[in-house]
Amino acid sequence: MNKHDVHKVVTAALLSRYETAKWAAKQAHEAATNEESVAENKYDTFGLEASYLAHGQSQRVLECEQDWLIFDKKQPVLFKEEGAIDLWCLVTLTELESPYGTNKYFFISPCAGGLTVEISENKVYLVTPSSPVGKKLLGKLVGDAVELLQNGKQTAYEITTIE
Secondary structure, eight states: OOHHHHHHHHHHHHHHHHHHHHHHHHHHHHHHHSGGGSOSSTTOOHHHHHHHHHHHHHHHHHHHHHHHHHHHHOOOOOOOTTSOOOTTOEEEEEETTOTTOOEEEEEEOSSOTTOEEEETTEEEEEEOTTSHHHHHHTTOOTTOEEEEEETTEEEEEEEEEEO
């Protein structure tokens, strides 16, 4: 797995999310403007609720488009492995107490935190610098140890690569 592949897959996932958001906004707008949405009495709030949903969906479209454009316009840059973890880094963590050397992959992203993509049967988690995981990783170096909370349990990892 390399950073260029991750960037390409994340960009495609964000484009897909943007397209889905556009479709959902269109559906919500149609529901809000449909003649069946007109209130029949003062207690009928379907039309009002549909208009709130349409507004929220249109806001989501803007956010998804912005996330996609950030990745689409950015070309991946490889960082020196001896450098500290920063924005746009792909980080590999190896579980210290695992007999199998289980790896986790994190991409430090300016947006779309929480998105997970799969590459070669490995999951890559997008984290933002303001997220709990992002805060723990920023500034660390290869060889540093970090503890992450998973399912209510602290798990120790070693940073094995930074791209």
